[in-house]
Amino acid sequence: MNPDDDVCLCFRVSLRKLDSFMRRTHPTVPSQLSDCLGAGTGCHWCVPFLERIHGQWSRGEKVDLPVSPEDYASRRARYRQTGTRDPAGTESADSPGFEPPPAS
Numbered sequence: 221m222n223p224d225d226d227v228c229l230c231f232r233v234s235l236r237k238l239d240s241f242m243r244r245t246h247p248t249v250p251s252q253l254s255d256c257l258g259a260g261t262g263c264h265w266c267v268p269f270l271e272r273i274h275g276q277w278s279r280g281e282k283v284d285l286p287v288s289p290e291d292y293a294s295r296r297a298r299y300r301q302t303g304t305r306d307p308a309g310t311e312s313a314d315s316p317g318f319e320p321p322p323a324s
């Protein structure tokens with residue numbers, strides 16, 4: 221994902237905006253990213269990704285998501301249709317609140 225690609229598609233909050241917000245406000249928990257233009261407060265699709273980004277930032281790592289914007293958007297569309305999530309790109313200890321969909 222490039223810096224100007226949106227992480228929160230509901231509110232058009234880009235990776236760059238989130239990175240700047242974290243550097244400016246030093247959020248202690250991922251949920252504080254909702255103060256950045258409402259990120260994560262719409263359909264909730266981006267919440268595990270916000271958690272991952274916050275984890276990267278907290279460790280001093282480069283903030284990035286290993287997913288193309290097209291794939292990200294299509295997975296969100298599926299999530300909105302089915303209510304289930306493809307956890308790819310969210311796997312890590314950074315997502316304590318994220319529960320993968322049940323095995324089928």
Ligand code: FES
Nearest residue numbers: 229230262263264
């Ligand atoms: S994509 Fe962020 S709340 Fe919907």
